[in-house]
Amino acid sequence: MQWKGEKSINIINWKGIVESLLFAAGDEGLTLKQMALVLEVEELQAEEIIHELMEDYRNDAMRGITVIELAGTFQLATKKENSAYLKRLVVTPQASTLSQAALETLAIIAYKQPITRAEIEEIRGVKTERPIHTLMAKALIKEVGRADGSGRAYLYGTTKEFLDYFGLKKIEELPPLPEKIEDDYQQDDADLFFGRFQETMDS
């Protein structure tokens, strides 16, 4: 890659440099902004370089590592298909996965943020203090403000760590909520009404 006005000798190996930077940054990852600052180029150019690098990685099936985008940062990671070997090599100290309660609570927060604990409990039908504590301690959610009203209850939202934990680039990447159920419901609601109406008429 070469920018306008640059001399053709001493072509800078931008991709190689970005690869070095990504390697050094490790799981901290690098944002486009950081890359642009370090390379002293525009963010658009940094983006072009990283995409070329990602393309190279994609085209070489023999590579054991790849470039991923997580929570707005780019980082190197091992390929999923090698996970069996990696599990033999390393132990993840906090391998414990989230409980069902925590996952449900997190799903509600992710889709309805900002949301209060009372609203979450209304949906789940059970107390949700402990899952919220767990999610806070794991830095997957945070207090993002206070609700209006007398209680001034805390409002919760998801964090950058949440995106990282679930392998998401940004919050918009979440799979859509199953809204189809809602549609069925509308229809059935009408059916239900007419059904009952009929019953009443017949009785």
Next chain:
Amino acid sequence: MQWKGEKSINIINWKGIVESLLFAAGDEGLTLKQMALVLEVEELQAEEIIHELMEDYRNDAMRGITVIELAGTFQLATKKENSAYLKRLVVTPQASTLSQAALETLAIIAYKQPITRAEIEEIRGVKTERPIHTLMAKALIKEVGRADGSGRAYLYGTTKEFLDYFGLKKIEELPPLPEKIEDDYQQDDADLFFGRFQETMDS
């Protein structure tokens, strides 16, 4: 690569696997013995794979990383010619004013104080001189005493400024760590009952 007697279908991408292993091993690197164990091959075969991988890296001048051998361990490392950019990475002001390293160190000190630098390095697995320096300069931590023992190492703790900065009245207000919460989650009769119950129903 393919070993004698092995079927020609399902050729395993040994080089790719070794690359992922080296990557995950990071600065610690891997010995031939470790690689052979994980791959379930002879050390001689592991050696052959790693040499092929090194050859690939050597042949591709565009790479920003390379495989180096140090005292019998192999590891991935950034290429020397890119060190100027790595230096800039350290110098360039980050989006947040505290790096991941400093934040990690701060968290460890906050939760485990009083603690020595050696103990922090044990947890982080890397040198922590600079993050401590940064945190001291920002008055978030201070020396709170000396450890017993021959070294009489400094013990670090958080400051009043730390509490002020994060809006905490006292250190006990820090959110509990997940392990602590996990302990409370002692599986009880009902959990076990429903857990097994659902397994059976779902099967």
Next chain:
Amino acid sequence: MEHYNVKIDAFEGPLDLLLHLINRLEIDIYDIPVAEITEQYLLYIHTMQVLQLDVASEYLVMAATLLAIKSKMLLPKHEEDLLDDELGLGHEEDTMEELVERLVEYRKYKEAAVDFKEMEKERGLMFTKPPSDLSDYAKDIQPEKTELNVSLYDMLGAFQKLLRRQKLQKPLSTKIARQEIPIETRMAEILDDLRQFKVRKSFYDLFPVLDRENIVVTFLAVLELIKRHDIFIEQEGNFSEIYVSAMEGGEEY
């Protein structure tokens, strides 16, 4: 007065339990037979109590709600109610509709949680490396005294990342599987026992060993036997003694 604690982890509360029953009975969520679902729900709660498991208060509130809906539906209708019904405004239906609405809403997030679980698993297949130690590059740099721009959550997030970071495993360790009582074994024992005595047996008597593993396995064995029509359960009324007897000509185990 008993203490009711929130302890049930595998069922996430009364809504989850109701969804589970609806699935198992293959009922349309929009057309729930109130009497049947109430009976099933109460049987469940009752069984938990028989086994002396703590039942969270939310489950009991839902039981009361279901009973209220059911009894209102059974009551002879007054004229006003009839009028309400014609207009589709019957109070009991309102409550049932509210419940259905809550179930549907909750189910959306329960399904989303399944997606989350999958994403968590997928992410766990990728391994990263800690940042390289670049302190040699930073020797002559003084930390600048600029304002901080981080929150408590940034600190916690950084710490979580550290905790998640994998450690090289040396030596490669081995795992020991937990010893469990096979349900099939317990099923055979129960069936032998019932056939030998040829009379019905109290449900409680099927639980001679009162350790929790045994209680659970026995209960599951009983459920499995019912499902296969190998045993027969009788109960005269709500909260009365439950009896178990072997069906004729059942399979051998």
